[in-house]
Amino acid sequence: MRALLLDFTKCIGCGACVEACRTENRITAPPEFTVLQKVSAGGQDVNYRRMCMHCLEPTCESVCPVGALRKTAQGPVVYDASLCLGCRYCLQACPFNVPRYEWSSLNPRVRKCNFCAGRLGRGLPNACAEACPTGATLAGEREELLQIARERLAAEPGKYVPRIYGEREAGGTSVLVLSPIPFEQTGLPVNLSEDALPMLTFRVLRRIPHIATFGGALLTGLWWITNRRHEVSKEEAK
């Protein structure tokens, strides 16, 4: 499965990734698929960017009533606007607060990074990774990138927060992040469990057939008993 490794220690804030993303996805106005930001922490300026994390078990895919969001075998979580009802449950449910909405449109779409799914299909790397001059964004197979990340953490432990963000968060993501400063300062939530979220609702949803059949049997039984009692009391009244 394809993945990206973002290493914020290597990011110089040049914006080449944002530019490449705009060109690739023909974005002329916000909302954009990736946002570059700068934060001053501990006397140093850190450049970081946010984008869709492309969860291994995407919450957005599980909540979409019509299946407009779906994870492909190659890794990208893609969105099909033609199916979308605009219920915005994906915006509400995303643990990383990624999806954006075209609020001023009369035909609004959910906007989020599609991991350059089209390019991947043609054997090309993600546009942002290709444009990055410093290797702060690296494209590859998820296992390979995890190995590289572990090596970087081992080689320069003082430089990084000792954690590969996305290895396990919310069941793991296809975008992995290394950061010199605590992850919450780069806008990534640190209160997520390692369990994928879709199970929280599916645990309840899979009971529906049982509720329906058990409920039907219970109601029939109750009706039969009370009906009989009703008939008996009518007979006795005569």
Add this chain to the structure above:
Amino acid sequence: MTTVRQYFWRLVALLIFAAGLWATVIRFTRGLGAATSLSDANPWGLWIGFDILCGVGLAAGGFTITAAVYILHLERFRPIARPAVLTAFLGYLLVVFALMYDLGRPYNIWRAIVFWNPRSVMFEVAWCVMLYTTVLALEFSPMLWERLGWTRLAAVLRRVSIPLVGLGVILSTLHQSSLGSLYLIVPTKLYPLWYSPLLPVFFFLSSIAAGMAIVIFESGLSARAFGKALEFDILQRLARGMSVVLALYLLLRAQDLLWRGAWTSLVAPRPETWLFWLEIALFAVPMALCFSPRTRSNPRAVFGCSILTVAGFLANRLNVSVTGLEASSGVHYFPSWMEISVTLAIVALGLVLFRLAVRHLAVWSPPAPCAH
């Protein structure tokens, strides 16, 4: 005197509909962004929190009362079966109507029938709305057929009324609880006083209490407006039932707070704490009052308790869907005047339709006992 009052209310209704119409034009010509205070950080607001969540919950009287009459043979409740079904049917129609405002692409709604994702709670919600609105239309329709003199059609529907009611009970159970399940997916976003794995159970139980409360409330209103009310002993029994359901609900919520260790949030100096206690008080006061036979023998007190229960229910739904999510969203949400006026117009529309139905259909006369 009465005419002055009538003119006043007509004027109020006119203003509400005018504002609602203006807001409608803006919503459908300039989009959700221009009409609402919604944002990426707060994608659901008043239209979901009130129009949908509260609208569906307040329609719960329909399945509660029909189950009591048709399934449990509690014949004494038969006189309120029709008003309860009418309320539920109008409630669901208005919910669907409100949904057209909130959906970004309402013209795509039919796709929910064709494209399935059974892992989505929203998928369950969509199907429950569609199927139960159909069931309610069938349950309601005999009032219309009788009026039109189509007695044969009314008789056919009467014959299938029991399976229809049973289907309605199951669909309602699923639908009421699924609105709570919607929020199971946001464990890190919803404030701990409200997030619970038991949300579907809480939504279901509180909807039953609210459904009973709204039937009492309606009867009280009808007594004033049309001089038609239910026999008070029915309302007394309903108030007792409401009180029992509320007690069970509050007990379960207290137990849940203990289990999850969330009781520490009960005294945190935060706005959520106050809103939580307000909600609990609005449920607990009518629960306690209606346990006493003395309160139950006072029509004004029973009417007051029904208002408190409905208020507690509204507070709960808005807390779960709006206030409880505000802290984690990082933005402050307050509905725009357009969101508020559309909501007011929809409530007013409901009252007008109810009034029309009461005037022209045999709502307050009990349906004939069904042929078994």
